[in-house]
Amino acid sequence: xxxxxxxDPTKKTLVVLGxxxxxxxxxxxxxxxxxxxxxISPRNFFLFTPLLPSCxxxxxxxxxxxxxxxxxxxxxxxxxxxxxxxxxKIDVDRRVVKINDFSDVKGNVSxxxxxxxxxxxGVGAENATFGxxxxxxxxxxxxxxxxxxxIRKKVMDCIETATFKDQTxxxxxxxxxxxxxxxxxxxxxxxxxxxxxFEEDLRKWVPDIADRFKVTLVEALPNVLPMFSKALIxxxxxxFKDENITVRTKTMVKKVTDKNIEVEATQADGxxxxxxxxxxxxxxxxxxxxxxxVRDLMxxxxxxxxxxxxxxxxxxxxxxxxxxxxxxGDCSATKYAPTAQVASQQGNFLARLFNSMxxxxxxxxxxxxxxxxxxxxxxxxxxxxxxxEINVKGRSLSKVKQLSPFQYSHQGSLAYIGADRxxxxxxxxxxxxxxxxxxELTYLFWRSAYVSMVFSLRNRILVLTDWLKTKTxxxxxxxx
Ligand code: FAD
Ligand code: NAD
Numbered sequence: 001x002x003x004x005x006x007x008d009p010t011k012k013t014l015v016v017l018g019x020x021x022x023x024x025x026x027x028x029x030x031x032x033x034x035x036x037x038x039x040i041s042p043r044n045f046f047l048f049t050p051l052l053p054s055c056x057x058x059x060x061x062x063x064x065x066x067x068x069x070x071x072x073x074x075x076x077x078x079x080x081x082x083x084x085x086x087x088x089k090i091d092v093d094r095r096v097v098k099i100n101d102f103s104d105v106k107g108n109v110s111x112x113x114x115x116x117x118x119x120x121x122g123v124g125a126e127n128a129t130f131g132x133x134x135x136x137x138x139x140x141x142x143x144x145x146x147x148x149x150x151i152r153k154k155v156m157d158c159i160e161t162a163t164f165k166d167q168t169x170x171x172x173x174x175x176x177x178x179x180x181x182x183x184x185x186x187x188x189x190x191x192x193x194x195x196x197x198f199e200e201d202l203r204k205w206v207p208d209i210a211d212r213f214k215v216t217l218v219e220a221l222p223n224v225l226p227m228f229s230k231a232l233i234x235x236x237x238x239x240f241k242d243e244n245i246t247v248r249t250k251t252m253v254k255k256v257t258d259k260n261i262e263v264e265a266t267q268a269d270g271x272x273x274x275x276x277x278x279x280x281x282x283x284x285x286x287x288x289x290x291x292x293x294v295r296d297l298m299x300x301x302x303x304x305x306x307x308x309x310x311x312x313x314x315x316x317x318x319x320x321x322x323x324x325x326x327x328x329g330d331c332s333a334t335k336y337a338p339t340a341q342v343a344s345q346q347g348n349f350l351a352r353l354f355n356s357m358x359x360x361x362x363x364x365x366x367x368x369x370x371x372x373x374x375x376x377x378x379x380x381x382x383x384x385x386x387x388x389e390i391n392v393k394g395r396s397l398s399k400v401k402q403l404s405p406f407q408y409s410h411q412g413s414l415a416y417i418g419a420d421r422x423x424x425x426x427x428x429x430x431x432x433x434x435x436x437x438x439x440e441l442t443y444l445f446w447r448s449a450y451v452s453m454v455f456s457l458r459n460r461i462l463v464l465t466d467w468l469k470t471k472t473x474x475x476x477x478x479x480x
Pocket of ligand 2: 227416
């Protein structure tokens with residue numbers, strides 16, 4: 001049977017799925033006094049994804065960019081329930097979410113249902129592989145903290161194995177070839193961090209690999225970073241060349257095995273050539289795909305039939321074809337790019353929406369009570385007083401009801417490209433002035449921007465300490 005929550009029966013139950021950029025931004029601004037709030041996520045922490053590429057080489061330690069959800073919800077006025085579980089099905093008709101505890105430690109119950117009045121879906125996206133054979137089995141991804149840890153371990157494993165006694169030349173070259181697929185910001189930032197690791201530390205600590213360690217970035221389109229301006233794309237490609245990172249554009253990966261990738265490269269004359277590239281480490285960063293639980297929800301709602309990239313929502317982020325279900329962030333399909341910036345602004349918007357909905361309901365109840373008093377009143381003076389009060393309340397009701405639709409304000413795009421350089425397309429004063437910069441000053445800006453964004457003071461101190469540690473002692477090259 002579904003678990004009985006310690007609910008306040010006078011309040012609506014708001015279930016929030018996920019603990020990423022969208023859901024956490026909502027939780028931070030939500031007035032939890034107005035609802036029974038239940039959060040469901042398999043991850044009991046918020047992950048600051050912009051600094052995840054820095055964790056793959058140990059420039060930043062992984063725990064520095066994790067913020068425990070328990071810290072976040074502890075500060076709320078009214079208690080929030082948290083279940084560490086995955087939502088496996090959203091039943092639109094029965095208005096329940098089926099949840100499953102897939103963690104290693106199992107209790108008597110690991111599968112149950114949570115009923116909701118209102119539901120916010122913020123489950124993010126999963127890694128796109130486009131069904132290319134061998135990717136899931138052989139490549140590393142870069143989305144979660146475990147991915148970064150796996151990459152860090154594998155880089156060192158490749159290096160130590162390459163220097164194993166009597167290793168053949170060919171095998172050394174393969175093991176020390178680090179291939180990154182996808183020239184979006186994830187692939188670019190990871191390749192940059194890896195090359196930094198090599199130049200600043202590995203070259204010194206493992207001199208045997210100095211002439212062989214190689215990073216290659218493979219991108220299907222004619223250029224990398226399509227969301228940046230032409231000048232910054234050129235600047236990035238030139239910087240990568242200077243850093244000795246090979247960029248292979250117009251090269252599409254078609255198949256992956258445990259030791260090599262098969263690619264189809266488009267030549268200058270338009271002809272296509274097939275090629276096999278050996279690798280030691282393969283990192284796959286080709287963007288987002290829709291999660292199973294979201295796909296299943298879309299299949300239940302006819303209005304979602306034509307949506308491909310995720311849940312189609314209206315201007316108030318209500319999932320098209322549903323009542324009382326909202327979606328935000330990477331699991332929704334809007335005209336905006338799937339970024340943390342968009343997800344967090346949507347989270348803030350939904351917090352305002354829920355706060356104002358609660359206020360509206362409270363005023364509506366007061367109005368109903370006043371109206372009942374007015375009907376019962378016989379004295380003319382009392383009637384006049386009540387009418388005046390109803391008018392004032394009515395005006396304040398129309399004010400709180402006037403919430404304008406979600407509007408995204410783009411602050412700019414920022415990416416680290418290695419060797420203490422970053423690229424930034426920035427919008428100032430709501431887009432009135434925009435600037436495109438690249439270089440070391442931009443890098444300083446990149447660092448300060450991220451430090452001021454990392455949510456808690458604790459995380460800020462941890463990140464700053466990690467940067468200082470890396471500058472002073474170099475990165476740790478031990479394999480965990
Ligand atoms: P997420 O932050 O991915 O959160 C999804 C949450 O849902 C997670 O807590 C997850 O555990 C949970 N979840 C998953 N499945 C279920 C389920 N079945 N039931 C319940 N919960 C579930 N964007 C920028 O704007 N700037 C950047 O610099 C930037 N850098 C990035 C670097 C990297 C390496 C990556 C991978 C992404 C980066 N992004 C950046 C993109 C940004 O991280 C995403 O757009 C953002 O995380 C989307 O937020 P979200 O809340 O929709 O999803
Ligand atoms: P992306 O979708 O931005 O880029 C993926 C790239 O992979 C594309 O350029 C695509 O052409 C390429 N690709 C796809 N299939 C391929 C194949 N078979 N062979 C070769 N190349 C192939 O993905 P991402 O970089 O993971 O970014 C995802 C989202 O997160 C984006 O919205 C991005 O803006 C955001 N993000 C932002 C930052 C930042 O602002 N610094 C950092 C990371 C991610």
